[in-house]
Amino acid sequence: NQNLRQYKKIIHEASPQQPWSFLKIKNGHKPEPTKCTKLNMQFFEILNLYVILILCIFSINSASAQLWKQYADSAEVYKTLGQTRKSVAFYEKEKDALAIDSGESHDYLLVCNSLGVGYTSIGKYDSAEHYYNIVSEFQKRGLGTSDIDSAAFCNDLGFFYLKTAEYEKSESLLIRAKEINEEIYGKTDIRTAKNYTNLGFLYREKGDTKNAETYFIKAKDIYEIGNGKKSNLYAIACNNLGIIYKIIGDYE
Numbered sequence: 001n002q003n004l005r006q007y008k009k010i011i012h013e014a015s016p017q018q019p020w021s022f023l024k025i026k027n028g029h030k031p032e033p034t035k036c037t038k039l040n041m042q043f044f045e046i047l048n049l050y051v052i053l054i055l056c057i058f059s060i061n062s063a064s065a066q067l068w069k070q071y072a073d074s075a076e077v078y079k080t081l082g083q084t085r086k087s088v089a090f091y092e093k094e095k096d097a098l099a100i101d102s103g104e105s106h107d108y109l110l111v112c113n114s115l116g117v118g119y120t121s122i123g124k125y126d127s128a129e130h131y132y133n134i135v136s137e138f139q140k141r142g143l144g145t146s147d148i149d150s151a152a153f154c155n156d157l158g159f160f161y162l163k164t165a166e167y168e169k170s171e172s173l174l175i176r177a178k179e180i181n182e183e184i185y186g187k188t189d190i191r192t193a194k195n196y197t198n199l200g201f202l203y204r205e206k207g208d209t210k211n212a213e214t215y216f217i218k219a220k221d222i223y224e225i226g227n228g229k230k231s232n233l234y235a236i237a238c239n240n241l242g243i244i245y246k247i248i249g250d251y252e
Helices: 002-014 021-027 035-080 084-099 106-121 125-140 147-163 167-184 190-206 209-226 232-247
Strands: none
Touching: 035 084, 035 106, 084 106, 106 125, 106 147, 125 147, 147 167, 147 190, 167 190, 190 209, 190 232, 209 232
């Protein structure tokens, strides 16, 4: 920028009346080989290089933006198919692409949380904890603190602590997520049902079969109404409830 301003100043001082006289070439007029013309042409050569550089940077950033989105879409597809390891691999690629120029963005925060969920699912708890720590650091700086984000993060981190047998931390986070979900989405939303299911798992692990039964029933009822009795989610909810009845000896 400093060089461009300097060239503009030189050009104006050389010929303040006709600083862009060389542009007449486009109209079929041949300019005189004045000092102004030469300086003008030097200026525009530099300007052209500058514009090309900007366009190159824009193209790289644009390609990077498209690339991380492609990785994100692929990760979601594999997640839906239940292929968690492949999903995690694409989340890692998405994270790396975002880190180039969006390492402090909300999208970067979300992919770190997704990696925490993925690594928890495949039993790599050290890796999961690493990414959940990143999420926590972001929240300390004020990013990802909306009710929607907080509910999702509390539920996911609560499930992580459930898997690592840190039940007090798990219960605190899952109850907090439940309260937010019930307030935002209501008590019949599928997102709330997911939270009820995790609470059911928690109380089952703690040996509190009464509370486990209560939350599994709530989840089952939501899936029955929202997804139907032929849905996979309803079948899983019924299975979770069946395990509780087996534990307490209610075989009917």
